[in-house]
Amino acid sequence: MKMIKILSAAAVILTSASVLTVSNAYADEVVKVGIDAAYKPFAYVDTNGELAGLEVDLTKAVCAEAKLNCQITNVPWDGIWTALETGTIDMIGTTVTETGPRLEKYDATRIIYKVGYAYLVPESADISKGIEGLKGQSIGTIVGTQSYYDFIKATLGNDTQIQGYDSPDAAVLDLDAGRIAAFQNDNLQLQQQFVSTGKYKLVAEPSFDKRFVGEGRGWFFRKGSKELVAKIDKGLDTVIASGKLNELGQKYLKTNLTSQ
Structure with missing residues (x-):
């Protein structure tokens, strides 16, 4: 990490x-x-x-x-x-x-x-297995946001490789290049900035678990x-x-x- x-x-x-x-x-x-x-x-x-x-x-x-x-x-x-x-x-x-x-x-x-947490992947990605399909892969999120790290580890496992980024744009550049399997962030940010373009989608419905989103x-x-x-x-x-x-x-x- x-x-x-x-x-x-x-x-x-x-x-x-x-x-x-x-x-x-x-x-x-x-x-x-x-x-x-x-x-x-x-x-x-x-x-x-x-x-x-x-x-x-x-x-x-x-x-x-x-x-x-x-x-x-x-x-x-x-x-x-x-x-x-x-x-x-x-x-x-x-x-x-x-x-x-x-x-x-x-x-x-x-x-x-209020916001929820979600995972973003390219529109072409196979999401038939849902979040389970992301286990064992590298996940990007925003550096310095502990609740994001906690959410990723809780949903994908403590040994998940997490790559921190300074901005969503930087993370999605690596997502496009295949260097990470998914980008985790809040659902409003993901839906408005990326899903709305038609090039990306959410892996599953956003989570509003208060342990992470407060x-x-x-x-x-x-x-x-x-x-x-x-x-x-x-x-x-x-x-x-x-x-x-x-x-x-x-x-x-x-x-x-x-x-x-």
């Missing part, structure tokens, strides 16, 4: 060309939000060099409702927790699975939406951020009640997003 990379604060790459500020006249303090822009349509850098995507639009909407002055910066996933812990950012705006160990270490918002996904903060979390939660409540979350879900994923 590829070792999970641990980066120092100095190694965290902030893409200065991709910074958005959500200003508000009522907010004096800047809330620094880090989002990994390598996950289109959740977050990406558009042709103008600007941050875009569902998570970017949702963060902007929530910060406006919460009357917070939020500065959104592109922070790669493999350095995003270090950036949070060292104060480089105040909030991880990439939605993250809320698990017991994470909630013990960090503060988090309410559940924003209760759902939310935003994370350093311990001791309860006041900020309360403001963000209030903004989230308003945005979700207004139907804005489902509007973004339809825009970017062609599906409604539920936190229930």
